[in-house]
Amino acid sequence: MILRFPFMICLVVLFQSVFANDFDFTPNLQKAYFEVFKLKLPTSQKLIAAEKPSNPFKIYLSNYIDMIEVLNSDSEAAYERFVNKEGKRLEFIEQLNQNSPYNRFLRAEVKMQLAVVKIKFGNEVKAAWNIVQAARLLEENQKLFPNFVPQLKSLGCLHILIGSIPENYNWVIKLLGIKGNIKQGVEELKLAGKDEIWGLEASLISFFLQEYLLKFGERENVNLLKVLENHPDCLSFYIIAVSILLKTGQADQSAFLLKKYSFGEEYPTFPILDLYKADVHLYRGDYLSAGREYAHFLENFKGSTYLKETYFKLFLCYWLTGEESKATQILSKIPVVGKTISEADKAAEKFYENYTKTHQLPNKSLLQIRLATDGGYYEKAARLATNLSEKALITLKEKVEYNFRVGRIFQKNNQPEKAIEHFKRAIRLNEKENWHFGASSSLQIGYIYQLKGQRPLAKDFFNQAISYKKHEYKNTIDGKARAALTEMGYID
16 A cells, blocks of 8 residues: 555556646636636636647637637628638647547637527538537546536537437538437536536536527526526626527516626727617517617627628618608618528527518517517517407418417416417418427427326327428427427437
């Protein structure tokens, strides 16, 4: 025992020195990483500049900063510059110490960052290949270093995404050669969340995926606000919190955060926050204030994403305040601005295309019900719905939407049977059309039956939601339905 003890110390020292060789995550670079994650980009850049050019963590953090700046600016030129750096950065890291768990991990991180940016700019095939490469690196790393916790952050994300991937992306699964397991992914992110360095980023990824693919309930909401309270200078968590609260019908909570937190010169300006402020006003029914915020965003944003969506929402502001001429003038901007990559931009484009065919504008009462429901103002939505009936509506689409919106109101007010009745009515009326209301209604019925513990019925309606083709929210709805089926054990 006396002989073994100093021998073990020597092994530990040797082990640490080997891993420290090349991959030296210095205290200064660790601080820089936290500053990047907080979106304090100028501060992090100063810290990174003080490090040796040969340090791979410097390469990784520079790539991280570039990713954030490209996503925020939405600039094609910045995107091209970012992608052109890919080869040299990856090659530099790869040639370093292969015996370090950080070699494959950092390369996988860079590839996943590249994938995120490529998806944003519509290059989904190239992004898929980066994800394939990242997955292979992470799997190899896990075999070589099974106790290396940081890789669980990325593996957990991949397992959840693959487990809920829409039908039209099944070819990606075949390329990856790995099976997605949502339960496994959730557990991996939970373990990664305990890591002193990478844990905060793992938590943010977990919250995002919980809202985007799984179910974001009261427990998740409380945990999110608790993390934000503990990290008030973390702008990335602030942005994701406001976004999630808006998407989960909590406009008042979003408004509270938007007023509570202010960020100084150490942070870049993020135009997306102007959109969030406008959305809060829109959901509240303050269309004049919303219109001013949307116009402010359009004046200052230089990118091409969100433009169609923003013009559509600006159209709603004018339409709902009775300025019909101005509303149709704004509507005509939709086909000539921006790109149709995001689902919201696609929905705006599809709305305009339907308008050019029918020359019919939406029912104002239905619009107000929709916006109140989206903002979480369910009592207001219910009052508005009592003044409307299916018989009073003219077009089939209006009748379908009416039943879907009323179904959502009953669902949110804990009246599941009445909700199911209206959702099923929407499905029947939508039978021969490509509107999203049939798929959306099927998804919500699936959730209701899942909550009731009626698994076979839930399964049938989740599969029905996936069966709808060519609607504007297919990727999102398919992803959520597949995630629910996986959670229940119907998909491996």
